[in-house]
Amino acid sequence: MSDHKERLDQSLSALMDGEATDIELHRLLKEVSEGSELRDKWKRYHMVSSAIKGDAAIASIDYSAAIAAAIDEEPAHRQSALAVFAGSAGRFAIAASVALVAVFGVQQLNSPLDSIAPVSEFAGVEQVNEENTGPAIQFPSGFQPVINARTVSAGGNNKSSQFVTPIIEVRQKTQRNYSEAQLRAYMNDVMAKHSKHATLNSNQGMLPFARLNEAEAAAKKE
């Protein structure tokens, strides 16, 4: 008959052999829930396979209706959280949650730092406002007000480039009576100088280099 039916038959065979793909299984389940022709076929296949394997042939008692009815009587459990979760987010989400558990698992030791997965939490950066004394102000190029500090794609003001540019966030404490360019130049300068000093004087190996690069890049943007 139709291609569709043929495909379903093939899928069903595959399913019986344990070789059906997710898509095939999905299609079969959908079809079975709608029409009984395929369901009967499925049942027959099962009986045949049981007979071949030497199981007692379980004649033609159909439990499915009873089971379906029983399930219907339990509305609270019809959509378990897991089913919704698995259904909507799919395998990836489950895999990710397993990975997350693994990360947490490995770090379950015993210090305050243990319960953290550094990699996964980079987006949620510590709020910089500890004792904010003034309003955040908008700076042009390179500067970003603290309000936007939580965005991950920080390179918003450099859309022409695929690379994220370093951003210095600034909070103003007093009235504004200075040149922004001058302030930026000063901030970039002291940060670059600090990092340069640190490469010589700290023990963090090459780490201050990385910071130096950021500061220099910020300075270069001016």
Next chain:
Amino acid sequence: MVFSRLVRTIKVAALVAAVLLNGPLFAAPMESAHDLMSKMAKASRELNYQGLFTYEYRGNLTSVKLTHGVQDGQIYERIQHMDGAKRDGLRRTDNVDCLRTGDMLLRGSAYRINDQSYARLEDFYKFHIKGQGRIANRQVVMVHVLPKDKHRYGYVVAIDKESGLLLQSVLMSHTGKPLERFQFVDITIGGSMLELGFDPEASDFADVALDQSNCIDDNRQITTSVSNWDTQWLPPGFVMASHKIADRDGQESMMFTDGLAVFSVFIDIDKGRSLPAIDANLGATVAVLTKADINNQEYAICVVGEIPRATANQIASAISLSPSLSPSPSPSKSSSP
């Protein structure tokens, strides 16, 4: 005959195993976290290596290729940016044996603050070895470094087992959130200057100025010029690592470290009028700019470092001109518009 020798071998092996297993009872064959940290301080300077590292903060990531070579007591470094604008850098440091304040602290020696008091890293951080891991395809020892007070941040570091190089460092806030992450993704340790791609005569460095800084003298103190400025409050454990007197632009700078964290203080003699009091941060680096009006001079005082903002604020607000000394005359430049 053969059998008895075998028995003896087994006995010796058992004894060795017993000694190793009970290591801590027999003066620790296992490296302590602190040994690791001090090994790290040495390794990053004294070894030849070439690698790629990434630096990440707040969703920004950059990658850098680094080559580090030592020849005739001088350190040669090439820093090459792998993304963004093309930027390469060469750096040359004069003295591989120069011990700096930070090295001293990290190596476990007490730094002599004055005749009575000594600063030790262990007084301010707790070190926990957290097992092993793999970074840049090398076996590493993971160490958690926890601050004992609120004035500094903690770290999660990975130290190469074999060489002692720092292969990963994550700066952690007090709430346990990562502020920045530095990590090698690939590294080759060893190799001659030539193999590292440096000219063996280092002639490509001929134009590169030497970076110099304050080395520690026999007295376990750095020799610095006297500053006109007093840091009336420093977070405990921080000591001065370098000091530069006012340059042509009238900027004086000091650097302090507790062995791990570093912050700098910049004092500008004539910028106070043109700069606002402001807080800024770039990645994990915070800058607090305050102004001081002394003898009709408006000074800009800026504290920059990888320290909590509150600490930086406290340091900045406690800096004052030494009462014993008169303020240094303003060098040439007139005050800005």
